[in-house]
Amino acid sequence: MIAAIRGGAGGIVAKTVSVIPAKDPRPTIRKCGAGLLNCETWSEASAESFLDAYRAIKREGVPLIVSIGYSPDDVARLGKMLEREVAPDAIEFSTHYVGKSLDPLLEVARALRESVQIPIWMKVSPSTPNIEELAIRAASYVDAFVAINSVGPALDFDIETPHATLGSNNSFGWLSGPAIRPIALRIVSQIASVQPKPVIGVGGIASGADAIQFFMAGASLVQVCTAAILKGASVYGAIADDMKTWLEKHGYASAEDIRGLFLKNLNNAN
Ligand SMILES: Cc1cc2nc3c(=O)[nH]c(=O)nc-3n(C[C@H](O)[C@H](O)[C@H](O)COP(=O)(O)O)c2cc1C
Numbered sequence: 272m273i274a275a276i277r278g279g280a281g282g283i284v285a286k287t288v289s290v291i292p293a294k295d296p297r298p299t300i301r302k303c304g305a306g307l308l309n310c311e312t313w314s315e316a317s318a319e320s321f322l323d324a325y326r327a328i329k330r331e332g333v334p335l336i337v338s339i340g341y342s343p344d345d346v347a348r349l350g351k352m353l354e355r356e357v358a359p360d361a362i363e364f365s366t367h368y369v370g371k372s373l374d375p376l377l378e379v380a381r382a383l384r385e386s387v388q389i390p391i392w393m394k395v396s397p398s399t400p401n402i403e404e405l406a407i408r409a410a411s412y413v414d415a416f417v418a419i420n421s422v423g424p425a426l427d428f429d430i431e432t433p434h435a436t437l438g439s440n441n442s443f444g445w446l447s448g449p450a451i452r453p454i455a456l457r458i459v460s461q462i463a464s465v466q467p468k469p470v471i472g473v474g475g476i477a478s479g480a481d482a483i484q485f486f487m488a489g490a491s492l493v494q495v496c497t498a499a500i501l502k503g504a505s506v507y508g509a510i511a512d513d514m515k516t517w518l519e520k521h522g523y524a525s526a527e528d529i530r531g532l533f534l535k536n537l538n539n540a541n
Pocket residue numbers: 286287300307309311312313314338365394419420421446447448449451473474475476494495496497498
């Protein structure tokens with residue numbers, strides 16, 4: 272996390288922690304095309320063991336967003352503890368393992384909303400059906416949406432050595448990186464179109480141009496994971512610099528000026 276800040280990240284979203292630490296099968300991550308496949312679940316370390324690291328990030332002076340999961344009881348308990356012990360700028364909660372029906376997802380949002388005062392962000396999984404209905408209904412509980420989590424389950428292996436590549440069942444994993452960017456853009460645009468809360472775009476961003484696409488699709492912020500794993504933490508500063516150069520070259524004062532540009536043009540054309 273410190274390396275990401277040194278590399279130019281404007282804020283940190285920490286690894287998801289839950290009440291029970293995960294036990295991930297090995298290997299957990301594999302390169303796949305221009306991206307990654309992973310079978311990590313959530314952190315194998317406890318939330319309590321992260322407290323010192325969270326406080327160190329706060330001392331760096333950048334926004335800290337902690338990430339938690341999964342059940343209503345889990346997020347209520349962890350949310351209260353983290354708000355009291357760390358006072359992060361926001362709490363992101365992962366819906367990745369909560370299932371696909373909307374009511375349980377909304378229950379988690381409500382439980383966290385009733386447990387903490389600080390902003391809460393709902394991380395949306397691409398397999399959620401009825402994304403627009405979810406966004407409309409969850410908007411009364413959450414302060415922002417984060418879209419999207421990795422896509423899958425997916426499979427990849429080498430034809431010269433066609434064996435298991437990940438430690439998970441059937442070697443299935445979650446896909447991230449450039450291949451999922453169009454799916455992420457579609458979901459960001461859907462959430463931004465149907466409700467007023469900010470949307471944070473994530474999925475395959477590796478350049479300033481990629482980030483600009485997300486702002487034009489309605490995002491107010493972006494996150495980057497896979498590109499930093501593959502290219503190193505300096506990717507954060509490089510993306511921000513590229514964006515600034517592009518905006519200046521096109522006569523825009525800030526990213527705010529291009530937010531939703533694509534959606535506006537779409538509406539004008541319809
Ligand atoms: C190795 C790895 C671990 C991840 N762990 C988490 C996690 O703990 N919680 C979470 O919400 N998303 C997790 N993600 C998903 C990313 O936060 C992000 O939503 C997704 O990978 C798409 O963005 P990207 O293409 O920039 O990586 C993980 C992704 C990768 C590659």
